[in-house]
Amino acid sequence: MVTVAAANGWEAGDVPRTGAGLGSVHRGQDAESNDSSDSEYDPVGDVPLRWYDGYDHVGYDLEGARIVRKRPPSALERLAGTEAADDWRVLYDARSGNEIRLNDDQVALLLRLCEGSSAGGGGDVGGGTEEVIAWAPSQPHPLDSATESRRRFEPSRHEARQVAYLVRGLREGRIRPMRVLLREREEQRSLRRYHYDLWGGESEEAAADAPLSRAARAHQTRRLPPPKPLPPGHAESYNPPPEYLPTDGEAEAWRKADPEDRLLPFLPRRYASLRQVPAYEHLLRERFERCLDLYLCPRVLKSRERIEDPATLLPPLPDPHELRPFPSADRLRYVDAAAAAATVPSRLRAVAVYPGSGQWLATAAEDGHVRVFDVMSGCLLQRWNVAEMLCGAGYRPDAGSGNAAGGETAAAVAMPVVDVRWIPAAIFGDETAATLDAQSVQHPPYLVAACDACVVLFAVPLPATTLAPDSVDDRLTHADTPVGEAPPGVEWQMHDDVALGRRFLLIRHPQRVRRLEVHHRGDYLSAVVGHHAARTTVYIHQLSRRRSHIPFRKRLSTVQCTAFHPSRPFFFVASQQHIRVYSLTTQSLAKRLLPGVKWISSLTVHPGGDHVLCGSYDRRLCWFDLDAGERPYRSMHNFDRAVRAVAVHDALPLFACADDSGRVHVFHGTVYDRLDQDPLLVPLCTMRGHQPVDGLGVFSVAFHPRLPWLFSVGADGQCVLWVERG
Amino acid sequence: MVAERRKKGQRGHAAAYMTRAKALRKLQLSLTDFRRLCILKGIFPREPRKKRADARHTYYLNKDIQYLAHEPLICKFRELHAHLRKVKRARARREHARAAQLQRSAPVYSLDHLVRERYPTFRDALEDLDDALTTIHLFAEMPQLPMRQTNVSSSGDGYLPIDRQRLDNFARLAQEWQYFVASCPGALRKVFVSVRGYYFEACVQGVRILWAQPHRFHQCVPDEVDLRIMSTFLEFYECLLRMVNFRLYHSVLGTRYPPVWNAEQDHADGLLAQRFRTGRVGKDRARRPPAATETRISSERVAAVKAQLPEVVRAAVAEEVDEERPxxxxxxxxxxxxxxxxxxxxxxxxxxxxxxxxxxxxxxxxxxxxxxxxxxxxxxxxxxxxxxxxxxxxxxxxxxxxxxxxxxxxxxxxxxxxxxxxxxxxxxxxxxxxxxxxxxxxxxxxxxxxxxxxxxxxxxxxxxxxxxxxxxxxxxxxxxxxxxxxxxxxxxxxxxxxxxxxxxxxxxxxxxxxxxxxxxxxxxxxxxxxxxxxxxxxxxQGALTTDHPTGRPRPAAAAAAAEPSDRQQLAKMMLSRRKRRLYDRLVARQRRAAQQATALQDKRARLLKPSDSDLHQ
Structure with a gap:
């Protein structure tokens, strides 16, 4: 015990005095100490005072009655009753219920204890040994008799190493005292670290030269500044104009709408003065969302032209008025009184203008009639019921045909005339095609019409012709002998119609004829034949020699239409998505055109022969330059419905197309001789004159051979002449 | 020899991007730290033309991630995490003294190099100041935030808490900015009082800066707002605004930064002018006299202002330099x-x-x-x-x-x-x-x-x-x-x-x-x-009538003007598909604007009708 006390630096001499000093304070443990005279006995006894916690008494007297606990004076009482300056010396003893006044020695002792110094005061260090013995009377000797280790008296090597390490670290600056470290950290943390001119000197140029790492410079090139939010509009004002305030309906719609769909996140409201404006509750959330956008939202650079006026996008086209003449207004409608009387007018499928002079007009109707009108006067000259003629010739609709009605007479079956073409009279006589005009017509012209599976050729006795029809029929008869063999199913037949008193030529096909095309000289006919659009055959007939053949060994599927080149031996075949150009001399494929459309509807070759037009059911019109390549030179798109018919003017730089909305579009198309100059295509006008019926509008358009006139027939049974607006 | 087979997505456009998960693996960072780094460095996801892995993933540019990988801040983050671990351990062992000492010696990082990298020129910084100003102004008006929100650093993720001291800093920064605008004549261009607060537009050195300031009310913090993210943004914005303010005070105002804070007026709801006592920069720094500063500020509207720039303003600036006067x-x-x-x-x-x-x-x-x-x-x-x-x-x-x-x-x-x-x-x-x-x-x-x-x-x-x-x-x-x-x-x-x-x-x-x-x-x-x-x-005057002699078009006519004419419809046929769609979009936009204008006009006419009848009675 002595050793321990000595090792701890406690001095044994202090102990008895300490005990005497404390005795006055803790009297309960030191009963024989009589420093204070005011307490004779301890009523509580030697028990912990906490036993009486929560009770009003602190023990029992000799009679067993409770000794009531005395309350210490409260702070307020003490304050009220304070008169002496040394009132702080008074302590309350809960055990006895008495107040104890500390004397000077006791206060000094307490102060020493608070400082942590020795209780007995620093003055008497190294007191006598008697007290030690008195304090520990039973242990007069040290507990063990081991000799002290030598190390106890030598400086520690480990500590020396530690000190050396620290000194070296301090000298090298590797170790910094915590005080210095903390001061440095405080300085680093202070905002003064940002108080310097980051961007260098005065000028921006100097800043640009300032060192920036290569990676940082490269990063600058990838920089995409975030888009700035739109500045607020009138509706966000605290006092917006009244027209920006929502009506009841608008407010209701705003409340019902999803928050994502609302244009403003709050309802505009008018406050009569600025002091009435309340807090805006979503402010922090909106800022937070902006922050999220800034670091979470993927950014992509989209170069967008700022175009205020969309008209600047449109190409600079010449004024249509400078490109006159062109048809722009309807002048005349060609009406057959008998057909017009019908409740439902039959559709007109095709229109053909007499080439050369353009005096006459032939239309093909779905009721089986071919009608010939005078172009100028609009009067009906001739009417042929082709269906009846076929019946008279003993033709029965094929069983596979869609029009088949077993057992019925053919007359009762509606056999629509799908196509009609003029054939110049010269081919059967000795005149040349060049002399075909109104003045020199001597022979009546021929019409060829496609009806069901037959192609019918007959002469049209018109008033301007000089020869009688009979002699014309004779001419047909003369060229009677077939030279070559006809393909299976094709049959040429000459028929004398007793009722009409005339004869006509009949070419029967195995299946329905869908399209008819005539070579510009009139000697050759091509027919697209097939019950279904997906399985078609192309036939070419030579009228002068009554010869037929199938030009393609393989069956071409889905042939939409065909065309002859106007001057050279080429043949155009349009399938659903391609146009093939065959050379008739070498009998091989010369070219393939790719319009890029889904379904071709019509095909026309420009009279110059170097350009091809095709319309499509997916609302496009393509202009091909055969010299330029297989893709269209220009596609025109802005049609409402499927483009069904295309036509090019023979003499004027005009072309036209018609769509299923019943509109006819006229374009200007100049083709230049110079090879380096592209064709000039200008849309001229859009004309509305046909009513669409069952989603079908105009079926066919044809130009007058010389004048800027256009003819169109449609599903509403109308045949319209379009001329230039006067 | 067979050519080496190339795997898909290893070259070209697709290879220039990586997903976020891959970036995390490459950088060896936690998602939290990666996000903080992205916010501080200004890195953002990109939208590749073709997404290699999955359309739902977030993609970053490879180069951006490489750029992040060389950031010294990453080391600081790691130090910070180590430090937080020590603090946490000390707390768990109830060594509170050690924990307190550790906290005082926490690693410190600064962000000025990031400002320099992100904004190589001062103009770049000004152009991107809108968000910084608005955010700082919002938090400058913020009262003490709730404890659960501010005490974000206790979770050990190293975010700076938004405590009272930081909020005071924001307020101070905002006031410094306001003081700059106030002492820069002609800089303030527009003010708008909205339901949300006040919007201002200022033109500083030719850059248009638009910021907002809330109405002075208590702002409640909704649960969905993650203040840790805001804290990171604020960290950067604070640094940015401080450096911008420094330069503006020095080069434009020619005064010392930070301005001296007038302690007596600090908490009184006083005026800006009283809170600051700006001192002039020492002679070596002030190369531009205050009067010349004024002329430079107004150089954008030289003709208009120069003649009218009063001696008053110059006198005021000259007087402000004098610190002695109250x-x-x-x-x-x-x-x-x-x-x-x-x-x-x-x-x-x-x-x-x-x-x-x-x-x-x-x-x-x-x-x-x-x-x-x-x-x-x-x-x-x-x-x-x-x-x-x-x-x-x-x-x-x-x-x-x-x-x-x-x-x-x-x-x-x-x-x-x-x-x-x-x-x-x-x-x-x-x-x-x-x-x-x-x-x-x-x-x-x-x-x-x-x-x-x-x-x-x-x-x-x-x-x-x-x-x-x-x-x-x-x-x-x-x-x-x-x-x-x-x-x-x-x-x-x-x-x-x-x-x-x-x-x-x-x-x-x-x-x-x-x-x-x-x-x-x-x-x-x-x-x-x-x-x-x-x-x-x-x-x-014809604002409401239809037939005005001066021939002002009616609202309806104005709306109809947005419709393309027949000739334009025809010319549209000649456009390519891309241009035609663009044209259609533009026309539709014009039409929509015209419809909105017409709707507002109609509404106004309807609102005016009863009052007109009242007037004529």
């Missing part, structure tokens, strides 16, 4: 000059001449702000636009440089009912705050008649919507050149600014005008005209 005296000095040189009071005819410079709108005027007005906003606006002196109503009279009884006061801005305006004095204009804002937006001292206290206010219009050119005399009815609807009050202001006399008020305002409102001479003649006469005159 603020009240400074104001006195500043106002003395106009009193002597410009005896004409506002209200004479010269005030109608458009000055077209914001620097001199309130020149020669001394303002007194009542306590219900937004003093902090108004002071900045007034001082930025050339007011001579601004006083405000304060509990302690000495807080304000101007006493209410001061004879120099020419304008009192107050926002209370007339009956509560007890001490009105002759020779003063009692105006509502909106007058100040509208004047700034129009760059023009507006007539007082519509804005006097107790009047129903004219609408407060956004200065960024339905803009019209002053020179554009042919305003197309109620639609401007861009097809936007122009409210009637803006048209009225335009005509006044053009110098037209006897401009009739819009009918919806004229019915509200208090008859015979006693104003001095600033009231436009029209305001004194009988209300029904005005309505008639307005109608005569």
């Amino acid at each position: 603020p009240a005296e400074k104001a006195t000095v500043a106002t003395r000059a106009p009193d002597a040189t410009a005896p004409e009071l506002p209200g004479d005819e010269t005030t109608h001449i458009p000055l077209h410079s914001n620097a001199t709108i309130f020149r020669g005027m001394t303002f007194f702000l009542c306590r219900e007005t937004p003093v902090h906003v108004l002071e900045m606006v007034l001082r930025a636009c050339g007011a001579d002196a601004v006083g405000f109503e304060a509990v302690e009279a000495r807080a304000s440089p101007l006493n209410e009884a001061d004879a120099r006061i020419t304008h009192v801005i107050c926002d209370r009912p007339v009956e509560q305006l007890t001490s009105r004095r002759l020779g003063r204009e009692y105006l509502q705050p909106q007058w100040v804002f509208d004047c700034v937006n129009e760059s023009f001292r507006l007539p007082y008649g519509l804005y006097t206290v107790g009047q129903p206010l004219p609408p407060h219009l956004s200065p960024w919507a339905s803009l019209t050119d002053v020179a554009d005399t042919e305003l197309q009815g109620e639609v401007n050149a861009h097809g936007e609807y122009v409210p009637a009050y803006r048209q009225y202001l335009q005509r006044i600014k053009r110098g037209e006399r006897n401009v009739p008020l819009p009918p919806e305002l004229s019915s509200e005008v208090v008859q015979g409102a006693v104003t001095r001479t600033e009231t436009p003649p029209a305001a004194l005209v009988e209300a029904d006469e005005e309505a008639g005159a307005w109608a005569e």
Whole structure:
């Protein structure tokens, strides 16, 4: 015990005095100490005072009655009753219920204890040994008799190493005292670290030269500044104009709408003065969302032209008025009184203008009639019921045909005339095609019409012709002998119609004829034949020699239409998505055109022969330059419905197309001789004159051979002449 | 030899991007740290043309991630995590002294190098200052945040808590910025009071800066707002704004930064001017004298301002340099000059001449702000636009440089009912705050008649919507050149600014005008005209009628003008598909704008109808 006390630096001499000093304070443990005279006995006894916690008494007297606990004076009482300056010396003893006044020695002792110094005061260090013995009377000797280790008296090597390490670290600056470290950290943390001119000197140029790492410079090139939010509009004002305030309906719609769909996140409201404006509750959330956008939202650079006026996008086209003449207004409608009387007018499928002079007009109707009108006067000259003629010739609709009605007479079956073409009279006589005009017509012209599976050729006795029809029929008869063999199913037949008193030529096909095309000289006919659009055959007939053949060994599927080149031996075949150009001399494929459309509807070759037009059911019109390549030179798109018919003017730089909305579009198309100059295509006008019926509008358009006139027939049974607006 | 097979997505465009997960693996960072790094470095996801892995993933540029990998901040983050672990362990062992000491020695990082990298030139920094200013201003007005939100660092993820000290810093930064704007004449271009708060637009060194400041109210923090993210943003914005302020104070104002904070005025709701005592930079730093600074600021509008740049402003700046004088005296000095040189009071005819410079709108005027007005906003606006002196109503009279009884006061801005305006004095204009804002937006001292206290206010219009050119005399009815609807009050202001006399008020305002409102001479003649006469005159001007002799198109006609003509429809056929779609989009946009304009016009006509019938009865 002595050793321990000595090792701890406690001095044994202090102990008895300490005990005497404390005795006055803790009297309960030191009963024989009589420093204070005011307490004779301890009523509580030697028990912990906490036993009486929560009770009003602190023990029992000799009679067993409770000794009531005395309350210490409260702070307020003490304050009220304070008169002496040394009132702080008074302590309350809960055990006895008495107040104890500390004397000077006791206060000094307490102060020493608070400082942590020795209780007995620093003055008497190294007191006598008697007290030690008195304090520990039973242990007069040290507990063990081991000799002290030598190390106890030598400086520690480990500590020396530690000190050396620290000194070296301090000298090298590797170790910094915590005080210095903390001061440095405080300085680093202070905002003064940002108080310097980051961007260098005065000028921006100097800043640009300032060192920036290569990676940082490269990063600058990838920089995409975030888009700035739109500045607020009138509706966000605290006092917006009244027209920006929502009506009841608008407010209701705003409340019902999803928050994502609302244009403003709050309802505009008018406050009569600025002091009435309340807090805006979503402010922090909106800022937070902006922050999220800034670091979470993927950014992509989209170069967008700022175009205020969309008209600047449109190409600079010449004024249509400078490109006159062109048809722009309807002048005349060609009406057959008998057909017009019908409740439902039959559709007109095709229109053909007499080439050369353009005096006459032939239309093909779905009721089986071919009608010939005078172009100028609009009067009906001739009417042929082709269906009846076929019946008279003993033709029965094929069983596979869609029009088949077993057992019925053919007359009762509606056999629509799908196509009609003029054939110049010269081919059967000795005149040349060049002399075909109104003045020199001597022979009546021929019409060829496609009806069901037959192609019918007959002469049209018109008033301007000089020869009688009979002699014309004779001419047909003369060229009677077939030279070559006809393909299976094709049959040429000459028929004398007793009722009409005339004869006509009949070419029967195995299946329905869908399209008819005539070579510009009139000697050759091509027919697209097939019950279904997906399985078609192309036939070419030579009228002068009554010869037929199938030009393609393989069956071409889905042939939409065909065309002859106007001057050279080429043949155009349009399938659903391609146009093939065959050379008739070498009998091989010369070219393939790719319009890029889904379904071709019509095909026309420009009279110059170097350009091809095709319309499509997916609302496009393509202009091909055969010299330029297989893709269209220009596609025109802005049609409402499927483009069904295309036509090019023979003499004027005009072309036209018609769509299923019943509109006819006229374009200007100049083709230049110079090879380096592209064709000039200008849309001229859009004309509305046909009513669409069952989603079908105009079926066919044809130009007058010389004048800027256009003819169109449609599903509403109308045949319209379009001329230039006067 | 067989050519080596190339795997898909290893070359070309697709290989230039990596997903976020891959970036995390590459950088060896936790998602939290990666996000912090992205926020601080300004890295953001990109949208590749073709997404290699999955369309739902977030993609970053490979180069961006490489750039992040070399960031020294990553090491600091790791140090920070190690440090947090130590703190956590000390706390768990109840070694509180050690934990406290550790906390004091936490690793510190600074962000100035990031500012330099992100904004190589000062102009870049100014251009991207909008978000920083708005966020700092929002948090500057924030009271103490709730504990659960502020105590974000205790979770051990190393975020700086948004404590009181930081909030004070934000407030201080915001005030420094406001002080800069206020002491830079002509910099403030537009002010708009919205339901959300105040929007300001300033032009600093030719860069347009738009920021917002909330109304002074308690902001509640919704649960969905993650303050840790905001804290990271604020960390960067604080640094950025501090460095921008430093440069602006030094190069533009020519004063010391940070400005000396006036401790007595710190917590009093005083004026900006009193809170700061800016000192001039030492001679080696101040290469530009203050007067030259002023001319440089106004160089954008040289012709307009130069002649009018008053000695007053220069004197004020020169006086501000003097630190010895108390603020009240400074104001006195500043106002003395106009009193002597410009005896004409506002209200004479010269005030109608458009000055077209914001620097001199309130020149020669001394303002007194009542306590219900937004003093902090108004002071900045007034001082930025050339007011001579601004006083405000304060509990302690000495807080304000101007006493209410001061004879120099020419304008009192107050926002209370007339009956509560007890001490009105002759020779003063009692105006509502909106007058100040509208004047700034129009760059023009507006007539007082519509804005006097107790009047129903004219609408407060956004200065960024339905803009019209002053020179554009042919305003197309109620639609401007861009097809936007122009409210009637803006048209009225335009005509006044053009110098037209006897401009009739819009009918919806004229019915509200208090008859015979006693104003001095600033009231436009029209305001004194009988209300029904005005309505008639307005109608005569053709804003609402259909057949006007001057041939202004009707609203419907204006809407129809957006429809393409037949010829344009035809020419559209010749466009390629891409251009045709673009054309269609543009036309549709025009049509939509026209429809909106028409709807607003119709609504206004409907609103006016009953009042018209009332007038004619």
